Structure formats: structure tokens, C-alpha cells
Amino acid sequence: MDYFPQFFNFSIPADKSHPLLPPEIEIRHTATKDYSLFVVSDIPTGTLLFCESPLVTINHDSTPLDVLIQKSLSVADPHTIRCFYNLHNAHHRWNDPSYILTHKPAIQAGIWLTNCVLLSPFTSAVFNAVSRINHSCIPNVELEWSEDRQLMGVFAKRDLAAGDEVFRSYFEEEVGHRLVQVRREYLRGGWAFECGCKRCVNEAAYWDWKNKPSVPGDNEDVEGRMGSAD
Numbered sequence: 545m546d547y548f549p550q551f552f553n554f555s556i557p558a559d560k561s562h563p564l565l566p567p568e569i570e571i572r573h574t575a576t577k578d579y580s581l582f583v584v585s586d587i588p589t590g591t592l593l594f595c596e597s598p599l600v601t602i603n604h605d606s607t608p609l610d611v612l613i614q615k616s617l618s619v620a621d622p623h624t625i626r627c628f629y630n631l632h633n634a635h636h637r638w639n640d641p642s643y644i645l646t647h648k649p650a651i652q653a654g655i656w657l658t659n660c661v662l663l664s665p666f667t668s669a670v671f672n673a674v675s676r677i678n679h680s681c682i683p684n685v686e687l688e689w690s691e692d693r694q695l696m697g698v699f700a701k702r703d704l705a706a707g708d709e710v711f712r713s714y715f716e717e718e719v720g721h722r723l724v725q726v727r728r729e730y731l732r733g734g735w736a737f738e739c740g741c742k743r744c745v746n747e748a749a750y751w752d753w754k755n756k757p758s759v760p761g762d763n764e765d766v767e768g769r770m771g772s773a774d
């Protein structure tokens with residue numbers, strides 16, 4: 545089955561409610577990162593926030609990525625296709641439905657690379673609600689894939705307070721131990737965005753301050769901010 549512009553409604557999820565999320569979790573628009581998930585009540589460490597099955601899954605072999613995506617979408621139902629095209633695309637900006645007819649593979653690959661999660665060394669997937677979770681170098685949730693149930697669980701890694709934004713880490717733990725410059729380069733290269741998490745902003749400010757010739761009385765701001773977290 546192929547898809548046409550009339551399948552798409554460009555109204556990304558309405559603020560607050562999302563069909564896959566429990567009432568304790570809301571989707572909201574943010575000033576700098578487009579959409580994001582927030583908790584509306586206190587949630588203790590280890591709690592399962594929600595779980596979700598994949599929207600689209602790909603088994604990787606030597607076939608080019610765009611061909612694999614096209615193949616998976618060709619058997620997807622219209623609702624899945626609409627959800628897929630509503631996801632964020634950090635690699636390929638577009639907002640004109642007719643654009644899809646000429647730039648389809650690039651748009652699909654852009655959405656895939658912006659949102660995909662590895663389920664195993666040879667399988668990746670894109671999820672509808674999990675895709676709205678932004679990255680932080682101090683994540684407060686973690687993902688756990690259940691192969692038996694074919695479900696992705698989102699678990700609180702720390703105690704969450706009502707109003708907290710939900711963040712996961714887009715990279716392996718060892719990258720999280722590296723300097724801000726390395727972490728940002730990793731996300732720029734692989735994910736096409738400049739990390740604006742509080743840890744990166746604070747650490748980058750520290751390095752800016754450390755690398756510039758010292759001026760008396762110039763450093764209170766940075767030293768004061770270094771202790772805060774997401």
C-alpha cells in the first residue's frame with residue numbers, strides 16, 4: 545500500500561493528552577525542543593511510567609536503510625503512517641505535503657534517524673510516544689525492551705516530582721562520562737542537534753569561563769550555576 549498527502553494531518557499531537565499515555569504523563573510543547581513529555585504527579589524511582597509497542601520495526605541486513613523503511617511502511621495501516629509522518633525530523637525539514645511526492649525516501653530516513661531505538665544489534669524500531677522523550681545527559685528515565693512481550697517500558701531512573709520533564713539518554717553510559725564537547729559532538733553527528741540539557745549548558749559555560757582570560761569578578765555566575773541539575 546502506498547501513501548498520499550491526504551493521509552497526513554499535520555496537527556502533531558494536541559498538547560497534554562496522547563492516546564498512549566496514562567493521565568500521569570502529559571505531552572507539551574516546549575520553547576526550544578518542540579514536544580516533550582512531563583509528569584503531572586510525583587513518581588518514585590523504578591515505577592513503570594508507560595509501555596508501548598513499536599509503530600514500525602526494521603530487521604537490518606545489507607539492504608539500504610531507505611529501502612527497508614519503505615518496505616515496512618508499505619504494509620503499515622493509514623493510522624501508523626500518519627503517526628510516523630507526525631514525528632519530529634531533525635535531518636530533513638519539510639512542511640509541505642506535496643513535498644513527500646518528490647522527497648519521500650529522505651523524509652522517511654530523516655524521521656527514522658531522529659526517532660529510532662535499537663531493540664537488538666539487528667533490529668530497530670520507531671515508537672509513537674517514546675519518540676517524544678527528549679535527551680538529557682542527566683536522564684531521569686530509562687527504556688527497557690521486553691522481547692517476550694514486544695513492549696518498550698519507560699521506567700523512572702530517579703524520583704520524579706510533579707511538573708518534571710521526562711528525559712532519557714540517547715547514548716550508552718560510557719559516553720555520558722565524557723566531557724561536554726565529546727557528548728555534544730556525538731549528538732550533533734548521530735542525532736543532528738546541539739544538546740541543550742542543563743548539564744551541557746552548565747559545563748559549556750564553565751569551559752568558556754575557564755578558557756577566557758580572567759577578569760576580576762567575572763566568574764561568580766558560572767561557579768554558582770555549576771551545581772544545578774535537570
Ligand SMILES: C[S@@+](CC[C@H](N)C(=O)[O-])C[C@H]1O[C@@H](n2cnc3c(N)ncnc32)[C@H](O)[C@@H]1O
Nearest residue numbers: 577578579632634676677678679737739740741
Ligand atoms: C526523538 S525526538 C524527541 C522529541 C521531539 N522534541 C519532538 O518534538 O518530537 C529528538 C529531537 O528532539 C530534540 N531534542 C531532544 N533532546 C534535546 C536536547 N537535549 N537538546 C536539544 N534538542 C533536543 C532534537 O531536535 C532532536 O532531534
